[in-house]
Amino acid sequence: MEPLVKVRNLKKYFTVQASMFGKPRAVVKAVDGVSFDIHPGETLGLVGESGCGKSTTGRLILRLLEPTAGEVFFNGRNIFDASAAEMRNLRREMQIIFQDPYASLNPRMTVGQIVAEPLRVFNLAAGAELEKRVRELLSCVGLAGYHARRYPHEFSGGQRQRVGIARALATNPKLIICDEPVSALDVSIQSQVLNLLKDLQKEFGFTYLFIAHGLNVVKHVSDRVGVMYLGQLVELAGDDELYGAPLHPYTRALLSAVPVPDPKVKKERIILTGDVPSPVNPPDGCRFHTRCFRCMEVCRRRPPEFREARPGHWVACHAVEGD
Amino acid sequence: MAELAKATVETAEIDELHSPLREFWRRLSKNKLAMVSLVFLLGLTLVALFAPYIAPYDPINGIMEESLQAPNAKHLLGTDELGRDILSRIIFGARISLRVGLLAVAIALSVGTVLGSIAGYYGGKIDLIIMRFMDIMLSFPSLLLAIAFMAVLGRGVENAVIAISIVTMPEYARIVRGSVLSVKENEYVQAARAIGNRDAAIIFKHILPNVMAPIIVRGTLGISTAILETAALGFLGLGVQPPDAEWGTMLGSGRGYLFNAPHLVYFPGIAITLTVMAFNLLGDGLRDALDPRLRQ
Numbered sequence: 001m002e003p004l005v006k007v008r009n010l011k012k013y014f015t016v017q018a019s020m021f022g023k024p025r026a027v028v029k030a031v032d033g034v035s036f037d038i039h040p041g042e043t044l045g046l047v048g049e050s051g052c053g054k055s056t057t058g059r060l061i062l063r064l065l066e067p068t069a070g071e072v073f074f075n076g077r078n079i080f081d082a083s084a085a086e087m088r089n090l091r092r093e094m095q096i097i098f099q100d101p102y103a104s105l106n107p108r109m110t111v112g113q114i115v116a117e118p119l120r121v122f123n124l125a126a127g128a129e130l131e132k133r134v135r136e137l138l139s140c141v142g143l144a145g146y147h148a149r150r151y152p153h154e155f156s157g158g159q160r161q162r163v164g165i166a167r168a169l170a171t172n173p174k175l176i177i178c179d180e181p182v183s184a185l186d187v188s189i190q191s192q193v194l195n196l197l198k199d200l201q202k203e204f205g206f207t208y209l210f211i212a213h214g215l216n217v218v219k220h221v222s223d224r225v226g227v228m229y230l231g232q233l234v235e236l237a238g239d240d241e242l243y244g245a246p247l248h249p250y251t252r253a254l255l256s257a258v259p260v261p262d263p264k265v266k267k268e269r270i271i272l273t274g275d276v277p278s279p280v281n282p283p284d285g286c287r288f289h290t291r292c293f294r295c296m297e298v299c300r301r302r303p304p305e306f307r308e309a310r311p312g313h314w315v316a317c318h319a320v321e322g323d
Numbered sequence: 324m325a326e327l328a329k330a331t332v333e334t335a336e337i338d339e340l341h342s343p344l345r346e347f348w349r350r351l352s353k354n355k356l357a358m359v360s361l362v363f364l365l366g367l368t369l370v371a372l373f374a375p376y377i378a379p380y381d382p383i384n385g386i387m388e389e390s391l392q393a394p395n396a397k398h399l400l401g402t403d404e405l406g407r408d409i410l411s412r413i414i415f416g417a418r419i420s421l422r423v424g425l426l427a428v429a430i431a432l433s434v435g436t437v438l439g440s441i442a443g444y445y446g447g448k449i450d451l452i453i454m455r456f457m458d459i460m461l462s463f464p465s466l467l468l469a470i471a472f473m474a475v476l477g478r479g480v481e482n483a484v485i486a487i488s489i490v491t492m493p494e495y496a497r498i499v500r501g502s503v504l505s506v507k508e509n510e511y512v513q514a515a516r517a518i519g520n521r522d523a524a525i526i527f528k529h530i531l532p533n534v535m536a537p538i539i540v541r542g543t544l545g546i547s548t549a550i551l552e553t554a555a556l557g558f559l560g561l562g563v564q565p566p567d568a569e570w571g572t573m574l575g576s577g578r579g580y581l582f583n584a585p586h587l588v589y590f591p592g593i594a595i596t597l598t599v600m601a602f603n604l605l606g607d608g609l610r611d612a613l614d615p616r617l618r619q
Contacts, residue, residue: 059513062517091518096513104511106529106532117518
């Protein structure tokens with residue numbers, strides 16, 4: 001099956017310090033050579049510590065940021081070649097749900113106006129038809145029609161996130177990027193929102209790129225999971241494969257930290273030492289070698305290749321090569 | 324069914340309570356100084372509008388025999404060197420001062436807002452060019468620059484308005500740029516892009532409504548600056564031309580009689596002071612009422 005999204009060697013460097021005339025002095029390599037596919041109808045989870053570039057990757061796929069290098073193909077079309085007008089049209093097919101439900105809704109607009117805006121922009125509905133559609137969308141996400149007249153500040157975090165979801169649904173897109181959609185919510189609300197996202201996918205057949213910083217949230221929703229470290233993808237595999245037989249030392253360390261609700265299970269925890277190195281000055285060779293418990297001589301010198309170690313299971317690690 | 328109806332009524336009432344305009348008015352009306360200023364300014368506006376009906380005498384043609392009279396029952400604020408009633412001249416002067424103040428701010432604010440939001444939103448070279456140009460203008464004392472523009476444009480009220488709006492515009496551009504820089508980082512601005520809005524729609528619908536508070540406040544304060552600068556230009560003989568009544572011009576022509584007829588400068592001076600103060604206090608009140616951090 002042709003993938004819906006093909007990401008190829010995507011890079012985004014941010015300039016953090018510029019000289020007086022705008023010449024960059026230091027760059028943060030937020031995303032540094034990431035490649036993967038998203039298949040229609042699947043949920044691809046993307047996990048990693050904060051600052052590893054997962055949100056930046058999501059925003060690049062929507063071209064909310066311009067890349068430093070690389071390509072993103074949406075339905076076979078390189079979106080970075082699209083003109084401004086073409087890009088606006090493409091946006092109908094791709095939407096995003098943001099992390100912070102307090103920052104992602106314009107405080108001066110009513111919920112009804114917020115949800116109606118994408119429909120207005122693309123001229124999908126007007127007048128009574130528009131009102132009806134807004135009410136439908138609100139009921140899709142479990143809100144009532146009269147909520148449309150209220151302002152975002154009158155809602156709780158979970159309700160606001162539902163408004164954000166309704167806005168993303170409005171144009172009936174193919175791809176929805178969920179950028180940590182539950183990490184700002186109470187645990188009790190998290191599963192409600194996750195289940196809502198799952199139900200909507202079943203009903204409308206959306207494709208999700210689900211970004212999160214914890215493996216447990218991602219396990220709940222994903223078909224495949226990618227793990228990022230310092231701007232690079234280190235492992236990508238099917239849900240069961242990744243959780244059952246992780247190959248990369250970093251993934252194994254992350255999984256060993258996921259708590260198991262059974263006091264009798266004795267788990268061997270892998271404790272990583274040290275901090276994540278600065279993305280301004282990432283380590284040579286394998287970026288993980290400074291913290292890796294299986295670090296070898298070659299890891300310091302040569303960056304490992306991201307390759308398919310088993311069918312459908314991609315990994316970037318020299319130690320796995322030796323297996 | 325009745326219960327349902329009641330519930331809808333209640334939600335409607337809640338919606339009323341939460342209307343931001345109402346909330347704003349409730350908070351502004353708590354501020355006594357701002358309300359006094361607002362009443363004063365509304366009164367002044369009415370006086371200016373109906374000046375021909377309110378003013379007791381002709382502001383331009385005086386009665387020579389009654390020149391330089393101190394305040395008395397016939398002329399409440401006295402008369403000037405040409406026998407013109409000072410109260411009448413102040414009443415007519417309000418027309419010019421208010422119009423100049425509002426007009427100069429309106430022009431400076433709209434041009435400054437457009438330039439500032441373009442600089443803030445696009446950043447990079449556009450920002451650099453616009454803002455360095457604004458900095459150059461800000462590096463001159465504003466009155467000096469206004470005088471220079473008047474020298475090019477020629478005398479008169481219209482030109483005074485243009486000169487004042489040009490020299491005050493960079494300040495608005497800077498304020499707007501700064502606010503746009505911080506507001507555009509919000510996720511709702513990214514969301515606006517993600518749903519396919521054009522840049523202009525993003526700036527006008529999503530960014531500017533959220534930077535209005537500092538702009539409105541600076542605007543009210545700016546009215547007083549504009550009135551003062553008109554007065555200064557009038558005082559220097561560049562703005563309003565005699566015999567038209569304007570507060571600054573009155574001050575200018577009255578200064579020769581400072582010792583034997585001080586009321587010639589007192590009363591226009593008081594008029595300027597009170598009006599400027601009222602605009603400043605109202606501006607402070609607006610700032611407090613519009614600041615969401617103070618919302619309880």
